[in-house]
Amino acid sequence: MLRWERGTVVTILPAWSGVVRCEVELEGGERVPALAYPELTGAPSPGEVVLLNTNALRRGLGTGGQAFVVARPDSVAATGESAAQPDPAGHMVKARYTPMQTVLDAIDDPASPHHALLQDAEDLGGMPVVVTDLHSALPAVVAGIRETDPDARIVHVHTDAAALPAAFSRTAAELRERDLVQGVISCGQAFGGEHEAVTVHSALLGARHVLDADVVIAVQGPGTLGSGTPWGFSGLQLVESLHAAHVLGGTVLAALRVSEGDARERHHGLSHHASTTLGRAALAPALLPLLAPTDPQYSAFHASVAEQVDSMIVAPARRRGVEHRRLEVPGDGLRAALERIPVRLSTMGRSLAEDPAAFLHGALAGRAAAQRITRS
Known part of the structure; x- marks a missing residue:
């Protein structure tokens, strides 16, 4: 069920590439923050009447807990703005069969200039692919890669288990603006990256063969969904990326x-999410970076995590014929790299100072991936 409310844009708020944020005064006088995707609705202006979806706002949700602009009826009626948008050359439809479905150009569409290349592309050539389940790990992985190989070409594949609009990720936008990530490909039902792809498979191939990636980070967008049940969490989609890369x-x-x-x-x-995805659901192997015991940061906590990885991931997977392998990765310089990364580090509301292990393990995976880059 959707909750609709109508209001008037009062002011435009600071935002980032791909979104417009505004303050809207509702018909009852309440003022609320709202977010618009110009790709879908165009850009609202002060004084303009907008129709909002306030489901997330009224339910007090965390990520995404704001109103979203669904329509700008007066603007479209008065100016024909929607008709002025250029038509895509291809026929890719995302958010399919919803009222907000959008037609986009995709790298693997027959109308794409890259279609012929991707018709023949079948292999990643050993390219490192980092898979993870929380979007908050993205900047930490980038920090680990950049600390180890400053010249690496990094591409982020935005999968469709959480936020479908790639533009919703302020983190990805800022990493892209600072050239810390060289491209974003949104795949599946996700949309709004610099490039689109039909599947995670074609997104990975596009990253390698179209964007010349040295390393890919594949992760769902912000707003992971969890139910507290063993199998009911959106991060389980990590397994699809793992299988595709394999x-x-x-x-x-x-x-x-x-x-x-x-x-x-x-x-x-x-987390039980990691033990479920990798220990119980994965049908292909992955490398599992952990802090090396010889590292000065190593503690009883890290020893305990290593034991959990062995008992909850490696052993159960091996019983099913899947041979994951632990990697012992030195952590020297990674804390400083995390502190230097010019985007906000936050996971479930916790900062680097409040939960250093969460970000360290992302950086360890980034370092291990950078060490496996091969260039011709």
Whole structure:
């Protein structure tokens, strides 16, 4: 069920590439923050009447807990703005069969200039692919890659388990603006990256063969969904990326979800999401980066996480014929790299200072991936 409310744009708020944020005064006088995607609705202006979807706002949700602009009826009627938008050359439809479905150009569409290249592309050539389940790990993985190989070409593949609009990620936008990530490909039902792809498979191939990526980070957008049940969480989609990278000949590394600040027992230490995705659901192997015992930062907590990885991921997977392999990765310089990364580090509301292990494990995966880059 959708909750509709109508209001008037009062002011435009600071935002980032791909979105417009505004303050809207509702018909009853209440003022609320709202977000618009110009790709879908065009850009609202002060004084303009807008129709909002306020489901997330009224339910007090965390990520995405704001109103979204669905329509600008007066603007479209008065100016024909929607008719002025250029038509895509291809026929890719995303958010399919919803009222907001949008037609986009995709790298693997027959109308794409890259279609012929991707018709023949079948292999990633060993390219490192980091898979993880929380979008908050993205900047940490980037920090680890950049600290180890400053010249690496990094591409982010935005999968469709959480926020469908890639533009919703302020993190990805800022990483892109600072050239810390060289491209964003949104795949599946996700949309709004610099490039679009039909599947995670074609997104990975596009990253390698179209964008010349040295390394890819594949992760869902912000707003992970969890139910507290063993199998009911959106991060389970990590397995699809893992399998795709494996069958296409990539080197798969998993950035483990680990926390020393989460009060929930199921997420403290090694998260049950990591043990389920990798220990129970994965049908192909991955490299599992952990802090090396010889590192000065190593503690009883890290030893405990290593034991959990062995008992909850490696052993159960091996019983099913899947041979994950632990990697012992030195952490020297990674804390400083995380502190330098020019985007906000936050996971479930916790900062680097409040939950250093969460970000360290992302950086360890980034370092391990950078060490496996090969250039011709």
